[in-house]
Amino acid sequence: MADCLFCKIAAGDIPSNKLFEDDDILAFYDIDPKAPVHFLVIPKRHIASAAALTEADAALLGHIYATIAALCRRLGVGEGGYRVVTNVGEDGGQSVAHLHFHVLAGRSMKWPPG
Numbered sequence: 001m002a003d004c005l006f007c008k009i010a011a012g013d014i015p016s017n018k019l020f021e022d023d024d025i026l027a028f029y030d031i032d033p034k035a036p037v038h039f040l041v042i043p044k045r046h047i048a049s050a051a052a053l054t055e056a057d058a059a060l061l062g063h064i065y066a067t068i069a070a071l072c073r074r075l076g077v078g079e080g081g082y083r084v085v086t087n088v089g090e091d092g093g094q095s096v097a098h099l100h101f102h103v104l105a106g107r108s109m110k111w112p113p114g
């Protein structure tokens with residue numbers, strides 16, 4: 001989608017610090033980390049947010065979560081635990097309108113989030 005930051009990152013038009021990539025998804029480090037480990041996982045296809053997901057996206061979501069688990073194991077935070085967050089819309093705190101999953105790890109998370 002034109003003018004979408006994460007579509008441009010997915011296409012390689014804007015550089016990112018990549019952790020993993022395949023035909024469908026991309027994982028890259030967040031530019032403004034909120035934890036010792038903070039990366040984002042996005043579908044390459046433009047989906048505005050989790051609110052736009054349908055039943056047809058079930059396999060994509062399974063792939064995203066399995067990849068998150070594998071990457072966390074690879075980064076050594078699989079055992080200690082981690083948090084996966086997707087912000088939706090203005091009240092949810094979403095600033096980039098392309099579905100992304102924050103993966104935060106390496107410190108003890110607080111609850112509830114702000």
Ligand code: AMP
Nearest residue numbers: 016029030031032087093094095096097
């Ligand atoms: P959200 O506020 O939930 O929409 O999350 C958007 C995230 O994208 C924020 O954590 C930003 O720090 C991150 N971000 C913005 N631009 C970039 C970029 N060029 N590379 C990596 N992460 C980015």
Ligand code: ZN
Nearest residue numbers: 004007046098
């Ligand atoms: Zn996009």
